[in-house]
Amino acid sequence: MRQLKIGVIGCGSIAKHRHLIEYAQNEQVEIVAVCDIVKERAAEFAALYEAKVYTKYEDLIANKEIDAVSVCTPNYLHAPMSIAALNAGKHVLCEKPMATSKAEAEDMIEAAKASGKKLMIAHNQRFVPAHLKARQLIEDGELGKIYSFRTAFGHGGPEGWSADGADSWFFRKEKAFIGALGDLGVHKTDLLRFLLDEEFVEVGAFVETSSKKKADVDDTAVCVLKSQSGIIGTLAASWSYVSQEDNATVIYGEKGIMRLLDDPVDSLVIQYQNGEVAKYELGQIQTNEAGGQTSSGVIDRFVSSIMNQQESPVSGVEGLRSLQVVLAALESQETSKIIKI
Template identity: 80%
Template sequence: MSKLKVAVIGCGSIAKHRHLPEYASNKEVEIVAVCDIVEERVEEFATKYEAKAYTNYEELLLNSDIDAVSVCTPNYLHAPISIAALNAGKHVLCEKPMATSKEDAEAMIKVAEVTGKKLMIAHNQRFVPAHQKARQLIDKGELGKIYSFRTAFGHGGPEGWSADGLDSWFFKKEEAFIGAMGDLGVHKTDLLRFLLGEEFVEVGAFVETSAKKNADVDDTAVCVLKTESGIIGTLAASWSYVSKEDNSTVIYGEKGIMRLLDNPVDSLIIQYQNGEVAKYELGKIQTNEAGGQNNSQVIDRFVKSIIENEDSPVSGIEGMNSLQVVLAALESQKTKKIVSL
């Protein structure tokens, strides 16, 4: 069988560390094109992956050889490029957050339905082994009734790893639309929906810019969330954690407490009510650090869904529901009220 021909639009850090190397290591795939508005950047990747270089995505989409694209651009371009790619007959893997409004997200979903092409949103936290195991254990009733949770995703900010450093689009409202809450918070709204198997119905939030002098988007956010069955908890997303990254989630249930990525060795720990402790060493989360280059599974699952014609591993609707919690947090900050979804 001939290989799946893919293109990557946007050659910043996420493309460099995740999409391109993971496509390159997938035996079913051939990288045929790369696109970026920065000419020397795109030429470098074109040479490295023996692909055709484009500086205009519309031109790239006219290439009928391409079966699928990854959209790795600044947030404000996710929806228009994804919609153009779907209309051009390509399957689409779009980085998160999938769009900057519910309307744009709905438009993406509709076009995917009309064209019959796959649309996947790159929510990698679902595929972390500890999170997969946690979902199974929660589904099995290992914690009993879930009461509460707390989750955090914070690090020192995009300047540490973005291709443009301090001048990154991440800090510019017209390109990013939303800061730490869109970059990191949406990972956790998606993860919690995945783990708890429920939608959020109410959101209250403080979304501030307190750490970054060069940003006109938020860098520190704390949200209070409530699910349809009444599980309540907190979500923190921040670019102001200047030392060690925090990527932990704790779930409190009637039979015990589950700690995810909260311990450097055991990525899943359950502390039971009766004093017993279960520890699972399931490997760390994928990082972009040297030596931490394990596979995020996002690319492999996207490729498999196309080749085997399976449902999208993280559908547009899933992406939209995770985005809506983030949009509600912004609204809560603006109105100083609890927002109902």
């Protein structure tokens, strides 16, 4: 069986704990190259995975042996690196948020189209078993008409996770562009679009920097979203949840209330209007906390889509639609207005 030859650009924590380890566990993959501007960091993973070391991404994507790359770099580099790799004939798995503007995202989509290669954005929440089951149940009418929702994604901040700790690029606007809203909130805009199978058309938001004194990006955001059919709800994204992570979503419908990742054992619970309760023990989402490094599903689906010549599991267009919601939230904060998408 032919193996897919992979190069990973950026050897920080997301590469270490997600991309590299999950590629290594996939029998259809051979990691052949790693790249980081910190040569020692790249060399460490090169030794571990018997891969070639690069310090310039341009040299890595010029390697004709490589079939596909993961882009695991600071946000401002996502678009230029992805476009360059696509233009060089590589399939691309890009970390979120996919870009720092709508124009950049559209350029990535166009590059994928022109090259005929796959572009996937690493939105893992739609692959969580409880979320997949929830979408199916909502689609089957288990909750009836959906009225509202609330969702949150928060933890104590990236300094405990990032390879650079408190000095991480996550806190610097020129490299990150956006803070907790882009790091965590965009995951939830993607999840809600997936669960409800609708686009959001209006966004209002309060976006603040309150807990990370040295950051020049947001660390706490609360958004109000309205969908095409009039479903309204709230989305919170924060780096100020200091004791433990919150990744819960609650969907309110005419027949009951669905709670996702709101219970430590039962990852999907439905409380029906008639008093009955259904509980599904489907496993928890992977986290950045100790013992939380289970498979995200992203890598396996990316590899499968290439090997089986399937559509990208989370296309550039999907990534852009999820990004547009957080871009609208930023605009809402800046203008103190409700923004139409």
